[in-house]
Amino acid sequence: MDIETSLLQLFETTISKNYAEIPASIRSLLKESLKKRKYDIQDEAIIEAIINDKEKPLEESFTESLKRYANKMEYEIQPFTSKEIQNEIVEIFIFDLEKLIDYFYNALINKHFT
Numbered sequence: 001m002d003i004e005t006s007l008l009q010l011f012e013t014t015i016s017k018n019y020a021e022i023p024a025s026i027r028s029l030l031k032e033s034l035k036k037r038k039y040d041i042q043d044e045a046i047i048e049a050i051i052n053d054k055e056k057p058l059e060e061s062f063t064e065s066l067k068r069y070a071n072k073m074e075y076e077i078q079p080f081t082s083k084e085i086q087n088e089i090v091e092i093f094i095f096d097l098e099k100l101i102d103y104f105y106n107a108l109i110n111k112h113f114t
Contacts, residue, residue, distance in 0.1 A: 003044050004034050006051050011093055014059045018066065026086045033090050046104045047097070061096040 011030055015022050039047065050058050069092060073085075 003039065003047050003051075004031065007034060007047070007097070010051060010058060011062075014062050015066070015089075018063065025083075026090065029086055029090045030093065033094055037094070042105075043101055046101050046108075049104060050097070050100050057100055058097060061100065062093055065092045065096055 008027060008030060012022060012027070066089070069088065
């Protein structure tokens with residue numbers, strides 16, 4: 001499974017359910033951000049588990065984070081109007097992803113020692 005492609009699809013699908021179509025520039029920002037992270041094999045396995053989880057935790061977390069961001073900005077997001085907003089949305093997605101990676105990793109560790 002190509003993790004980067006799967007994450008890009010999940011990102012696009014989640015945004016398109018609630019907001020306008022996303023421009024190529026935000027896709028590029030997300031790709032760059034994912035490449036900078038250089039996830040190892042263990043992280044990639046956890047990301048795959050997150051993506052395949054039936055409860056869709058990344059989609060739900062990202063959707064909730066976008067709603068909070070929209071409320072903070074005091075408007076219904078049309079998030080692709082400026083580079084700053086695009087960068088913030090990518091960072092929100094990465095933050096949610098890394099929070100879930102930590103959660104899944106800790107859950108695995110806890111299962112191992114209980």
